[in-house]
Amino acid sequence: MKKLNKKYIKWIIVLFLLAMIVVSYALNLGKIKDKTVDSIAQITIPFSLIVNPKNIDEDIAPKTISLDKSDMSKTKQQALNLVSTINDDYHNTNELSFLSNKQEKALLKRVHKKSHRYITNMTLLNFGKDTHGKYITVSCNRYDDTKNIVSYRYRLYYRDDSIVSAKYLNTKTNKYAPQYVMENIDLGNSGVNQAQNFVQRFKTAIINSNLTATNANEPGNFNQISINLGLDPDKSNTGLFNLAKNSNSRVSNFGIVGYQISDVPRYTRFYLKQLSKSNTYYYTLTYSRNSSRFINFQKDIISTDSQNK
Incomplete structure (x- = not known):
């Protein structure tokens, strides 16, 4: 009987030790997983593997203006x-x-x-x-x-x-004195309070299209984006193409730096400035007050300052 008891005791001890080992392993398994995840998270992936190295930028952006909400x-x-x-x-x-x-x-x-x-x-x-x-x-x-x-x-x-x-x-x-703002013409909706949201729309459209600096091959790529935004593609695709081609990785290196209002033509023009490490680019976003919508996005400054008629 004593021998039998000793035999049972040995098996009980063995089973107990095995149970302790299993429990110990189970408790450490979570820690092992956590350590593995932490180790992976600490691995730094070079940014140049994600975007074109030429597009890696300092967060440069021009000084912009506040757009008045006043009448x-x-x-x-x-x-x-x-x-x-x-x-x-x-x-x-x-x-x-x-x-x-x-x-x-x-x-x-x-x-x-x-x-x-x-x-x-x-x-x-x-x-x-x-x-x-x-x-x-x-x-x-x-x-x-x-x-x-x-x-x-x-x-x-x-x-x-x-x-x-x-x-x-x-x-x-x-032969005529120029006058492009008329007292007897109603201003209508100036578009000033809509411009910032519209700029954000075409910024998002460029990002979602993947037509950024590395993939913007020709103006024709931007015809559909222009149409989706309600812009004239023939007058806007080159502007959007250049904006994308000269953009930084976040498409954030530009902003509205001015606006100009005239009655002849009945437009409000918004001027955008874009910076790169070595160049400055300008664009004109035109809002038609006759149709109450944005119609063109073009390269360079377009203004009645130099209009001659």
Whole structure:
């Protein structure tokens, strides 16, 4: 009986030890898995294996503007009032007080280079905003003894009802004085409060299409994206192609740096700036206030500043 008891005791001890080993292994198995997962997570995959090495970027982006939610109809009226005041001052004093002394002397020297030349009035070409502030663009219209009218164009930055600085833009000649903002035309929906969301839409469309810098081969690749966004593909595919081709890995190296409003044509134009490590690119997003939609996305700056008709 004693021998039998000793035999059972030995088996009980063996089974107990086996059970302890199994339990110990089971408890450590989770830790082994955790350690394995942690080890895998610590492995760093080079970013260059995911994107084109040429596309690895510092997070560069241009300085952008805030898009006003205010009533642009009031802003238009303010622009018209400023030009009216400028004309009244000029007719009363015969001085171009909206220019600096140096700018006024330089302009009058050009005007009076020949006899029978004079500036008769200023007309409003557009109004808008850029990274320097709100502005109006005016044409100083020079008449002489010919049928041509010479347009000296200046961008005037203002604060409230005062002109704070002026920048000469260009000179154009035509048979008619230019005027692209009209008092008797309703502004309508300016598109300003919609622009940021629309830019986000085509950014998302480019990312989802996989047509970024490494895969953007030709403008035609962007026809369908243009159509999906409601843009004219013939006028927009090249702009979207260049934006994608020059984008960084996050398609985040661009932003809205200005907008400009005119009545002839009845457009609001938004200007986008894109940065790379070595270059700067500009684009124009056009909103038609007749159809209340965005219609074109084009390379470069398109503006009534240089329009000549």
